[in-house]
Amino acid sequence: MATIYDVAKEAAYSISTVSKVLNNSTNVSSRARKKVLEAIETLDYVPNSSARTLATKKSNMIGVVFSENLGVGMAHPFFGPVIEGFRKFVDMHNYDLLFVSRSIKGEESYTNQLIRRGVDGIVVFSTDSDQSDLKIYRELGIPCVFIDMEVNDFNSVYSDNYHGALMAVDHLVALGHQKIAHIHGESTGFIGVERMRGFNDAISAHGLNTPEEYIMNGGYYSADGGRMAMMKLLRLSEPPTAVFVSGDQMAIGAIQAIKEYGLSVPEDISVVGFDDIEIAKYMEPALTTIAQDKEKIGQQAGLLAIESILNPNCLPVKKTIPVRLIKRETTRQVKK
Incomplete structure (x- = not known):
């Protein structure tokens, strides 16, 4: 069965032009329209729609x-x-x-x-x-x-990923934390970049000095990624007292790592997530997080x-x- 790509090739025009002809757009030259229609007829191309x-x-x-x-x-x-x-x-x-x-x-x-x-x-x-x-x-x-x-x-x-990160850090600082780490999501993705930018700006605004080793990549927002990143933080000679995690699933993994290490949340380390997924309020302990209005x-x-x-x-x-x-x-x- 012929596809739109076959039509574009036969007519020697782009897929965009073929799509415009199929949608009866006026923004197509008469020559292009003629060539596309001829290609459609030659290939017996018919979109499978109602x-x-x-x-x-x-x-x-x-x-x-x-x-x-x-x-x-x-x-x-x-x-x-x-x-x-x-x-x-x-x-x-x-x-x-x-x-x-x-x-x-x-x-x-x-x-x-x-x-x-x-x-x-x-x-x-x-x-x-x-x-x-x-x-x-x-x-x-x-x-x-x-x-x-x-x-x-x-x-x-x-x-508003940026201001969400600001809120998370502000909350931790208000609780007296100064050793605040960040487990971020994929650092080249939009939400990961915005949440990291918010974290860095908040840390700077509060006059805190965050060591480079306090910034950990948790990957693509999975629990396993959060767990592995938290394990690295816990092995530091001076681990943080709090961590802002750029996703609730990663935060769940981070809390698991803390428990496996023999420590408690929040008695030893405070954790803030991001998303407010359904399970966050049912966890033990229930997760402090930045809620997105998903609906x-x-x-x-x-x-x-x-x-x-x-x-x-x-x-x-x-x-x-x-x-x-x-x-x-x-x-x-x-x-x-």
Whole structure:
């Protein structure tokens, strides 16, 4: 079966141009339109979409792509509530969702699936720093919204990661801690960079001196990554009295490491996480953390997706969602 890539090759035009012709866009030259239509006829290419889509050029469907390094997709405790908030919002506006995997195997790519099904827009859930796919999304010519990743020429929605880190450090300093370490997420990713920037600025604002060995890379926000990073901190000749961990799952691993080392949380070391995943309040001890409004992130992404579908020429919007400090049981006043 011919794909849009075959049509683009046959017509000697880009995928973006083919997509515009298929969507009946006016921003295509008559020569390009003629060549693309001829290629479509030659290859007998027909997008596998509903009759309504072919007639109206609208499918009332939004594609959902997961682009994250752990490969857990909706099973991730952060993404689940976000996608549910997104689903509820777009469902009220009569849009369906099409879930595709960026790592799909076989002849047909995930982008071709999106085009073949005639999606009106795309939402990308991203935790990684690889922006190589941005060129592909630009060529598709379909409105896109990125979640958890700042993208200059697309709509994007993310938490106020920077101020969340400031809150975490301020809380620990207010408790009397001065030896504060940071276990950060992937240091080239947007959220990891923003949370580390907030940590560094807060440490500087309080006049503290954080040794280089107090900064540990926990990798891609897994419990194992947090555990291994915390073990390294505990082996230092002068370990910290508190640690800000850039993700709740990493914080869970860090607390496990502290317990394995024969120490207690928060009696020996205070821990602050980031995310406020569901299990955080049920842990023993319950996790002090920076809460993201996951449902609101999903709702705002849905709003931007629909607005950009209805008005494709609107300028990209970056939406920052406020966060808040949730004080629980993993932090306490420093011992004198």
